[in-house]
Amino acid sequence: MDIAVIGTGHVGLVTGACFADLGNKVICVDKNEETINNLNKGIVPFYEPGLKEIITKNTKNNRLAFTTDIKEAVLNSLIIFITVGTPTKYNGESNLVYVEKVTAQIAEIINSYRLIVEKSTVPVETGIWVKHTIKLKASKNVVFDVASNPEFLSEGNAINDFMKPDRIVIGVENEKSEKLLKELYTPLNAPIIVTDTNSAELIKHASNSFLATKISFINSVAEICEKTNADIEKVSKGMGLDSRIGKKFLKAGIGYGGSCFPKDVKAFIHIAKKKGFNFDILEAVSEVNKKCQENFLKKIKDNLWIIEDKNIAVWGLSFKPGTDDIREAPSISIIKKLLDEKAHIKAYDPQVSEKQFKNSIDGKIEFFDNIYDTINNSDCLLILTEWNDFKEVDLKKVKSLLNQPLIIDGRNIYDIEKMQNLGFTYISVGRPTVNKKVDYNNNQIFSTNNKENI
Ligand code: UDX
Numbered sequence: 001m002d003i004a005v006i007g008t009g010h011v012g013l014v015t016g017a018c019f020a021d022l023g024n025k026v027i028c029v030d031k032n033e034e035t036i037n038n039l040n041k042g043i044v045p046f047y048e049p050g051l052k053e054i055i056t057k058n059t060k061n062n063r064l065a066f067t068t069d070i071k072e073a074v075l076n077s078l079i080i081f082i083t084v085g086t087p088t089k090y091n092g093e094s095n096l097v098y099v100e101k102v103t104a105q106i107a108e109i110i111n112s113y114r115l116i117v118e119k120s121t122v123p124v125e126t127g128i129w130v131k132h133t134i135k136l137k138a139s140k141n142v143v144f145d146v147a148s149n150p151e152f153l154s155e156g157n158a159i160n161d162f163m164k165p166d167r168i169v170i171g172v173e174n175e176k177s178e179k180l181l182k183e184l185y186t187p188l189n190a191p192i193i194v195t196d197t198n199s200a201e202l203i204k205h206a207s208n209s210f211l212a213t214k215i216s217f218i219n220s221v222a223e224i225c226e227k228t229n230a231d232i233e234k235v236s237k238g239m240g241l242d243s244r245i246g247k248k249f250l251k252a253g254i255g256y257g258g259s260c261f262p263k264d265v266k267a268f269i270h271i272a273k274k275k276g277f278n279f280d281i282l283e284a285v286s287e288v289n290k291k292c293q294e295n296f297l298k299k300i301k302d303n304l305w306i307i308e309d310k311n312i313a314v315w316g317l318s319f320k321p322g323t324d325d326i327r328e329a330p331s332i333s334i335i336k337k338l339l340d341e342k343a344h345i346k347a348y349d350p351q352v353s354e355k356q357f358k359n360s361i362d363g364k365i366e367f368f369d370n371i372y373d374t375i376n377n378s379d380c381l382l383i384l385t386e387w388n389d390f391k392e393v394d395l396k397k398v399k400s401l402l403n404q405p406l407i408i409d410g411r412n413i414y415d416i417e418k419m420q421n422l423g424f425t426y427i428s429v430g431r432p433t434v435n436k437k438v439d440y441n442n443n444q445i446f447s448t449n450n451k452e453n454i
Contacts, residue, residue: 001025001184004077006070006102008035010046010158010259010325011119011151012083017054018162020064022187027065027073039066047324047351050159070102074109079180081149082106082130083119092266094123103130107137110144115177117147118197121204121264123271127171127197145177148197150204155258156322167191171200205271208264209282214249215256216288222252222430223295232430233412252430254384254410255292257319257328262289293333296410299427300338303406304380307341311403313378315371316385316411317349317357324351330410331384332360339363346374350389375401386411395422 001024005016008030016028030036035045042059044052058064067073074080084098099120106116116134118127131146138144148171153161168190170181178194185192195203218239222232232252240247256262265286272279304310319329326332335345345365347357354367368374371389375381375398383390391413399405399422407419409428419426420434427433 002077004073004080006082007084014153014158014162020058021054025063029070029073033068036066036068048158070105071109074106079115081117081119086120088263088266092270094267103133104137107134110138110142113143115145115180117149119149119151123267124198124201147172147177148200155325165190167193169193169200169203171195171197205264205268208260209268211249212256212261212265213285216285218250218252219292220288225430229432254296254330255289257330259327262328293330297337299408307343311344311378313374313381314345314347315383315390316387317352318385321385321387326352336361348374350387379403380406383409383411386413
């Protein structure tokens, strides 16, 4: 099929490349000339495992092209995907200005039947407005349909998420659009849920908000674990083995970030309020998430005492491993607060570039491309993203380079007992600082490395 994808961000680029890989002819459009020129040179604007290869392969076999000319793309396609950004406004509302702009452009270009599909994450009833805009702007005798086809791509795993989806959601208004989208997605051999456009839009907001709710829930339980010397990793494991709960998205940490959860939770709260419903649970989810970073900062202060002039090593800046994306990353708010207190930050991330990160904070930090250089003469080490690189480091060397053996881990990547035996003060999330075993004979609680009552 001939497809146009309007917007070459994380969603548009993965969608276009994967549709091309499935045998379709795809034209990806973006108004950013530099992005398009780079893509035509094989330069991908962000890190996503496997994306560069799949783009190179499909541009080589002429199934995938990049242009700034939306007219060329729309006139040569039957299905047009809208994958532009829907950033958050100051009040949490989705900013749909780019969706409307692109919709109006498409309307003015189409001269015969097209299926226009919103794939950007949008509030419920956006599809109705897309249809209304096209009716208003397109020439009178043009026939078109509008559909909703939300994406469920997580960064760092996006190609896999596209090619092996749990489900495909298509919100359509008639059989013709349903047939077209079913034909397009058949090669993926995945369950296809057919709904109206409003329900499809709600599936997306509700799914992301539910996943964010799971994260804020487990982070709340982690706080109770800290007050009762319980271990959130064990609690989470015990919960997740219940098939009704499921083990995914039950990892306690320093809160969710990224370009989706924070934005989608706020947008869902906003549209619900607009429709007369106060989404109290999601308000709480968002509040709990903010508190995760405050709790982590308190751990730093409780263990460093004075922050000013301290050298603080930071491992991990991206909002999660597998990506160089720092949008809404907890690292930004944590590092900003430490800079406000005049700490010296020495940062390392396997993918995030110095330029990228410095644009997001208005303070000076030292960037290193060697992980051990960050800890040399540092007063503590913070772990903010659970990159695998950090799990394999030489901890004895880490201890020898630090001014004091203090690690504050926001992602629980190390084993408590191992850290204790190495002589670290190891502070993590929702877990005891020392490994305790209950002596089942006389029911005492002992630390594992010294047999005294505590
Ligand atoms: C998410 C959804 O997973 C995806 O389906 C949707 O299309 C886009 O938004 P993404 O934001 O890329 O994907 O990352 P995800 O893996 O969902 O993680 C989001 C945030 O939650 C990250 O900051 C991550 O660190 C955090 N997280 C995730 C936790 O803190 N604990 C968990 O158990 C899982």
